[in-house]
Amino acid sequence: xxxxxxxxxxxxxxxxxxxxxxxxxxxxxxxxxxxxxxxxxxxxxxxxxxxxxxxxxxxxxxxxxxxxxxxxxxxxxxxxxxxxxxxxxxxxxxxxxxxxxxxxxxxxxxxxxxxxxxxxxxxxxxxxxxxxxxxxxxxxxxxxxxxxxxxxxxxxxxxxxxxxxxxxxxxxxxxxxxxxxxxxxxxxxxxxxxxxxxxxxxxxxxxxxxxxxxxxxxxxxxxxxxxxxxxxxxxxxxxxxxxxxxxxxxxxxxxxxxxxxxxxxxxxxxxxxxxxxxxxxxxxxxxxxxxxxxxxxxxxxxxxxxxxxxxxxx
Amino acid sequence: xxxxxxxxxxxxxxxxxxxxxxxxxxxxxxxxxxxxxxxxxxxxxxxxxxxxxxxxxxxxxxxxxxxxxxxxxxxxxxxxxxxxxxxxxxxxxxxxxxxxxxxxxxxxxxxxxxxxxxxxxxxxxxxxxxxxxxxxxxxxxxxxxxxxxxxxxxxxxxxxxxxxxxxxxxxxxxxxxxxxxxxxxxxxxxxxxxxxxxxxxxxxxxxxxxxxxxxxxxxxxxxxxxxxxxxxxxxxxxxxxxxxxxxxxxxxxxxxxxxxxxxxxxxxxxxxxxxxxxxxxxxxxxxxxxxxxxxxxxxxxxxxxx
Numbered sequence: 001x002x003x004x005x006x007x008x009x010x011x012x013x014x015x016x017x018x019x020x021x022x023x024x025x026x027x028x029x030x031x032x033x034x035x036x037x038x039x040x041x042x043x044x045x046x047x048x049x050x051x052x053x054x055x056x057x058x059x060x061x062x063x064x065x066x067x068x069x070x071x072x073x074x075x076x077x078x079x080x081x082x083x084x085x086x087x088x089x090x091x092x093x094x095x096x097x098x099x100x101x102x103x104x105x106x107x108x109x110x111x112x113x114x115x116x117x118x119x120x121x122x123x124x125x126x127x128x129x130x131x132x133x134x135x136x137x138x139x140x141x142x143x144x145x146x147x148x149x150x151x152x153x154x155x156x157x158x159x160x161x162x163x164x165x166x167x168x169x170x171x172x173x174x175x176x177x178x179x180x181x182x183x184x185x186x187x188x189x190x191x192x193x194x195x196x197x198x199x200x201x202x203x204x205x206x207x208x209x210x211x212x213x214x215x216x217x218x219x220x221x222x223x224x225x226x227x228x229x230x231x232x233x234x235x236x237x238x239x240x241x242x243x244x245x246x247x248x249x250x251x252x253x254x255x256x257x258x259x260x261x262x263x264x265x266x267x268x269x270x271x272x273x274x275x276x277x278x279x280x281x282x283x284x285x286x287x288x289x290x291x292x293x294x295x296x297x298x299x300x301x302x303x304x305x306x307x308x309x310x311x312x313x314x
Numbered sequence: 315x316x317x318x319x320x321x322x323x324x325x326x327x328x329x330x331x332x333x334x335x336x337x338x339x340x341x342x343x344x345x346x347x348x349x350x351x352x353x354x355x356x357x358x359x360x361x362x363x364x365x366x367x368x369x370x371x372x373x374x375x376x377x378x379x380x381x382x383x384x385x386x387x388x389x390x391x392x393x394x395x396x397x398x399x400x401x402x403x404x405x406x407x408x409x410x411x412x413x414x415x416x417x418x419x420x421x422x423x424x425x426x427x428x429x430x431x432x433x434x435x436x437x438x439x440x441x442x443x444x445x446x447x448x449x450x451x452x453x454x455x456x457x458x459x460x461x462x463x464x465x466x467x468x469x470x471x472x473x474x475x476x477x478x479x480x481x482x483x484x485x486x487x488x489x490x491x492x493x494x495x496x497x498x499x500x501x502x503x504x505x506x507x508x509x510x511x512x513x514x515x516x517x518x519x520x521x522x523x524x525x526x527x528x529x530x531x532x533x534x535x536x537x538x539x540x541x542x543x544x545x546x547x548x549x550x551x552x553x554x555x556x557x558x559x560x561x562x563x564x565x566x567x568x569x570x571x572x573x574x575x576x577x578x579x580x581x582x583x584x585x586x587x588x589x590x591x592x593x594x595x596x597x598x599x600x601x602x603x604x605x606x607x608x609x610x611x612x613x614x615x616x617x618x619x620x
Contacts, residue, residue: 024432030506031425036437039422039476046454046473047444053453067456115346118339130606131350134357137598137605139535141553142591145560149587150356159375184353216335249538253561274452275542287450295446 057285077285086269094265094290098246101179102239108187110232113194114220129195132188144253147181169258178254193235194228201227237305241298244290266290364388364588368581387589390582396566397593399548400555407470407540407551408533415475415529416522422476423484424510441478458543469543470533470551480525487521488514523608531605534598552594559590 025032052067057077059070081087112132119125135143151157151167158164167173201224209219248267255263266286274283331339362376365383391397425431426438448454454473463469495513537553544550558564565583573579 021432028431028506031428031431034507035421035425035510038418039441039481040437042418042472042476043441043444043478046457047448050449050453050457051447053449053456056452056456067453111342112346112349115342118342128346128350131353134599134602135353137531137602138595139537139553139556139598141535141537141556141560142595145556145587145591146356146360148560149360149584149591154372156359156375184356187349188353215333216331216338249536252538253557270451271542275455280452280456284450284452287452291447291450298446 054284054288056281057288059281061280073281077282078289080282081286081289089261090264090266090269093262094244094246094267096262097175097178097251097265098243100175101182101246102243104179105183105187106236106239108183109190110194110228112187112191113198113228114224116191116195117198117224129188132191134188135185136189138185140247140249140253143181143185144250147177147254151177168254168256171259171261171263174254174259174262178250182250190235193231197228197231198224233305237298237301240301241294243297244294360588360591364585364592366585366588368578368585371585372581386582387585388593390569391586391589391593394566394569396547396550396555397552397590400550400552403467403549404534404552407467408530410467411471411475411533412526412530414471415477415480416525418476419480419525420484420515420518420522423481424488424514426481427485427488441481445478455542464543465545465549467544467549470539474539477529480528484518484521484525487518491517520608527605527608531598556590556594560587 055067056070058074059067059072061067062070116125116128116132119128138146148168149155153164153166157167167177205223206219209223214222244266246265246267248271251263251265252268252271255268267290270283270287270290273279273286277283359376363371364387365385366376367382367384368386370377370382426434426441428434431437449457458464458469458473463472491514495517535553537551537557540551540554541557544554555566559566563583565586569586570579570582573582
């Protein structure tokens, strides 16, 4: 494969004589051909070629003519989607699900880490962590299966409440179910990062603070919080930047015919329109719309955090 | 139960705190204990309910009258062929995916960790772009379809095999390996491949373990790619079989067809869900203690990625 050394040569900042270049590649060709090539090829085929397929969003796709020869329709699909009443509803569902999820879910692991950090007995701490991490290894399908069982009309929650509600068919319950089960499954695992950062906090500082008679809240504010602040910022940027790319798998597995009013999010809509209904162009346009918003969000969040965090972003 | 240990800390521990601090801590630990209970109780419920007689379970919930306990659900689930096919496929896909993915990612991360690599900037941008922008569902689906990979396991394994995120993590790890180690070896004039496999790889066990764990669990638990690309029943991984039973409430035909009445079939179908959940979760839960060793390594790896 010659393209990589060539591309690399084009990109190298220090222009050296051709002979030096030749010698370099003679010595280091393995780095390109054996180490980088597989990743390069996979990325090119499965990431870059689909990018050219985005053209489908602007054309009336015809499988026989292919991506490059189908008739062009411009922004028709975008206009149709933006003008439809579904648009606001699905966009709202997506945003609410992830923003509420972030607001409720983000602080929990941090609090868990602060509490775990206070457990002095190492064995006890380890056992606690084992319990907290466990749900992370349950699959989405099993999690949603459990949710459906526990919340079913004759299930334990209804027995406990003495009611006969069918939660899975209630649009008003969907977000709560989604977010609560997300915290149930993920909060413990997410606390790992913070627990580690807290363990690395300066012991001397901690002891000094305790000797000075600092109470717990003061210790958290002046010793522990500074130790995990950077990790919190990174995690927040990552979560906030992913607001629009909220997962398909769980939302789809928790959907029923009855709760779609709140449960239909953009990614499930893209799937249904595209692969189930065969509206390739329209579906691609909606997906592209989602990707672009996500990109803008990520850039904005990063900029805001940079400003607040003395120029340190991601 | 483990949770209780945390709810009632020993007095010696509390003695270190006074006044408001004790109240704050007490409230904190009660919350922590409750959270642990909330995690454990639903799991316990499913485990116990899976042993119930279907009629009893529907009429009066779980009971500790052991004469009402039965292994019917497990027998029926375990004697179902589709579950085993799903199991086999899940193992096959997860192992292949883990090996290919971790291999390619580790290999690619090595040159990217070398400051002297010519074209490093280009490759960096080339890979990073894909983290933020992509073609989306339909263009990817059409590509797979045009490549003739529909209904082939490679459609599930290859597209996601190279992870830029994991590459960055592995790269950071390589950069943390002491320079002396690298210099000592490069003097001998070893070529890149020998150098990598003799010097670098042996000290990479923690990162290999962590990435393998992530990739294996990720593939084992996912269902979307399999749902859109694999049509044949014989190729479906476990999660798709589970989806039919748990989410769509469509038990495998052989599991309940011998029951006479619709009501009995429905009750049994419900019960099968419990046993299915337990059986399908066992492999990862059995591996859980082995994974545990690498949690800390995972944090080390994760904490430097910023």
